[in-house]
């Protein structure tokens with residue numbers, strides 16, 4: 001069993017120490033471990049070309065990303081090879097680092113479990129043999145420990161966005177560790193509580209994978225969303241039936257505060273819409289196929305309508321340095 005550690009904080013500092021401690025726990029439980037520092041990789045931002053989704057939905061392909069001049073495919077190979085992940089990020093502006101978010105965008109649609117299953121089915125049903133289909137390793141049931149490290153309590157988007165990094169691939173989250181007040185380099189070395197928890201979570205991750213992972217293996221803060229343990233709920237006051245929506249899994253419900261206790265209630269019949277469940281991911285695939293990716297009936301008018309914007313403003317760019325050739 002292989003556990004991949006991913007870190008994007010300062011080299012040898014707090015995030016990396018907690019990721020390594022979790023990997024040590026995983027290794028003690030019998031796993032083979034490996035570490036990738038995102039700072040060592042070049043990950044370009046997603047260009048929005050959508051070719052991964054088209055490849056999956058229309059060709060039964062692998063959802064291969066067309067950007068080839070960076071280290072995304074190196075990372076993807078590490079991901080496909082692993083059985084579980086420990087993902088650690090420093091908290092910048094209340095969120096994980098932008099580098100992790102760039103990787104998340106690249107891995108989102110192309111690595112959506114429902115999209116990959118649809119591609120596998122299309123390939124089988126149509127007998128497509130051209131090119132490569134989804135990689136069989138993609139469909140492993142993986143688990144993850146998520147770690148966010150910050151110098152204060154400015155952390156509201158850290159756990160949600162870390163969860164969204166592993167969420168497309170239907171990875172079961174074992175623990176979400178948010179380490180607050182750990183700002184100076186290596187200062188986490190004085191936080192026995194966090195070190196102990198990281199080590200235990202590494203063991204828990206491997207033990208869960210050995211047993212065949214289930215949602216019951218989650219050991220982190222229960223949060224208030226019963227389906228994904230999120231604490232981030234958006235209020236949509238204009239929706240009388242569903243005034244509250246979970247910021248991670250999108251399930252809708254109602255929020256009540258009684259005697260200072262917050263409760264997020266979800267009707268039984270609405271649970272299957274949650275995007276952490278495969279049913280919610282298939283619903284999303286359907287809404288993309290039937291709505292989002294369907295061209296407007298007047299698509300032929302686009303060139304004419306666009307003329308207004310085509311020549312309006314030239315984007316400002318930095319001057320390229322001109323090399324003098326002697």
Ligand SMILES: Cc1cc2nc3c(=O)[nH]c(=O)nc-3n(C[C@H](O)[C@H](O)[C@H](O)COP(=O)(O)O)c2cc1C
Pocket residue numbers: 009010011013014015016089090091092093094095149150151152153154155181182183184185186
């Ligand atoms: C650009 C920047 C933004 C930061 N924003 C936050 C923040 O919003 N919340 C927080 O708790 N810490 C914030 N910090 C502090 C870091 O998260 C903290 O130093 C952490 O220990 C870094 O992890 P590392 O030691 O693994 O690099 C910020 C640091 C930097 C450099």
